[in-house]
Amino acid sequence: MITSFIPPQRTLMGPGPSDVHPRILEALGRPTIGHLDPAFIGMMDEVKTLLQYAFQTENALTLPVSAPGSAGMEACFVNLIEPGDKVIVCVNGVFGTRMIENVTRSGGEAIRVDDAWGQPVDANKVEAALKANPDAKILAFVHAETSTGVESDAAALCALAKAHDCLVIMDTVTGLAGVPVKVDEWGADAVYSGTQKCLSCTPGISPVTFSERAAETIRNRKTPVQSWFLDMNLVMGYWGPGAKRAYHHTAPINALYGLHESLVMLQEEGLEASFARHKAMHEKLRDGLAEIGIGYLVDEAHRLPQLNAVMIPQGVDDATARGRLLNEFNLEIGAGLGDFAGKVWRIGLMGYSAREENVQLCLDALRAVIK
Ligand SMILES: Cc1ncc(COP(=O)(O)O)c(C=O)c1O
Numbered sequence: 001m002i003t004s005f006i007p008p009q010r011t012l013m014g015p016g017p018s019d020v021h022p023r024i025l026e027a028l029g030r031p032t033i034g035h036l037d038p039a040f041i042g043m044m045d046e047v048k049t050l051l052q053y054a055f056q057t058e059n060a061l062t063l064p065v066s067a068p069g070s071a072g073m074e075a076c077f078v079n080l081i082e083p084g085d086k087v088i089v090c091v092n093g094v095f096g097t098r099m100i101e102n103v104t105r106s107g108g109e110a111i112r113v114d115d116a117w118g119q120p121v122d123a124n125k126v127e128a129a130l131k132a133n134p135d136a137k138i139l140a141f142v143h144a145e146t147s148t149g150v151e152s153d154a155a156a157l158c159a160l161a162k163a164h165d166c167l168v169i170m171d172t173v174t175g176l177a178g179v180p181v182k183v184d185e186w187g188a189d190a191v192y193s194g195t196q197k198c199l200s201c202t203p204g205i206s207p208v209t210f211s212e213r214a215a216e217t218i219r220n221r222k223t224p225v226q227s228w229f230l231d232m233n234l235v236m237g238y239w240g241p242g243a244k245r246a247y248h249h250t251a252p253i254n255a256l257y258g259l260h261e262s263l264v265m266l267q268e269e270g271l272e273a274s275f276a277r278h279k280a281m282h283e284k285l286r287d288g289l290a291e292i293g294i295g296y297l298v299d300e301a302h303r304l305p306q307l308n309a310v311m312i313p314q315g316v317d318d319a320t321a322r323g324r325l326l327n328e329f330n331l332e333i334g335a336g337l338g339d340f341a342g343k344v345w346r347i348g349l350m351g352y353s354a355r356e357e358n359v360q361l362c363l364d365a366l367r368a369v370i371k
Contacts, residue, residue, distance in 0.1 A: 055207070070206075082222060093146070093147035146174040149307040172192070177197075318343075
């Protein structure tokens with residue numbers, strides 16, 4: 001007979017999910033209530049307010065999509081793109097390539113701006129693409145590339161898009177709460193994130209925010225959004241500002257308790273303190289790694305503190321070493337992707353994983369397996 005599943009107790013220091021804080025795990029187990037219960041609706045409003053804080057925005061259309069980061073990504077693309085729309089897409093890692101897929105599957109035309117993996121998006125190339133395509137409607141880029149640990153200059157890219165009258169779609173699944181994400185100051189129009197990275201929550205929900213300009217674009221579409229589930233015109237009836245909270249889909253009630261708790265914790269810590277903690281843990285890890293001869297893939301200026309892409313030392317077999325970390329130390333770190341497979345490890349210091357004990361465990365365990 002199949003019995004209950006009891007997972008092993010791991011320390012999660014890969015590219016996500018990160019360790020979930022016990023307070024959040026406790027919140028997930030609270031009694032399920034109806035998704036139209038007035039008490040639940042009050043909590044939904046708090047989640048929206050707390051997400052506005054995390055995204056540093058006053059956007060009324062700020063909400064958690066009831067599905068993982070990929071759904072937040074899709075929500076941004078399918079709602080803003082109509083058939084034939086031109087979208088300039090910056091590709092400097094895995095998640096940029098997924099943006100291309102989203103554009104073409106939404107009936108748009110993708111203009112691709114490539115940068116080497118491990119490098120940030122080059123604003124000069126983006127400017128050239130904007131000049132060469134004056135009819136482009138949207139600029140899309142990944143703020144925090146999880147596949148390489150690179151942060152791109154979101155403020156500069158948003159400013160370029162504004163100067164060329166383009167909307168901005170920005171992926172900050174790995175960025176939110178780990179490094180500053182200034183949605184209003186930068187002028188990003190459609191932004192999506194995930195719960196399982198620096199928010200220390202369980203996977204499966206995607207916080208999104210749309211500027212008024214984006215919301216108006218969605219309201220004034222000539223063609224229906226090709227996805228019924230992600231059509232913000234419909235979702236707004238449940239989550240939207242002033243909505244009557246009419247049934248659209250059954251919200252993942254307990255998962256939203258978890259998100260609420262994680263956002264309350266973020267507010268208690270404060271955004272600036274959260275950024276500072278991620279940076280401090282990154283520096284501690286970086287210094288410890290240097291002592292055992294492990295260096296970084298990405299230049300210091302463009303490194304994400306929460307995603308450390310590091311070079312696997314010569315003579316160390318990737319799969320064997322990660323297998324030992326998991327089996328002997330219950331420690332998960334991430335493999336390299338694409339050309340970096342077998343050459344790079346991705347060490348996550350996200351949310352609750354960004355703490356002293358984790359850094360120490362990681363350094364001790366790595367020292368033992370690369371000996
Ligand atoms: C930058 C980025 N975008 C999108 C996603 C997709 O999120 P999810 O796996 O929650 O669907 C991820 C997940 O790792 C990511 O790192």
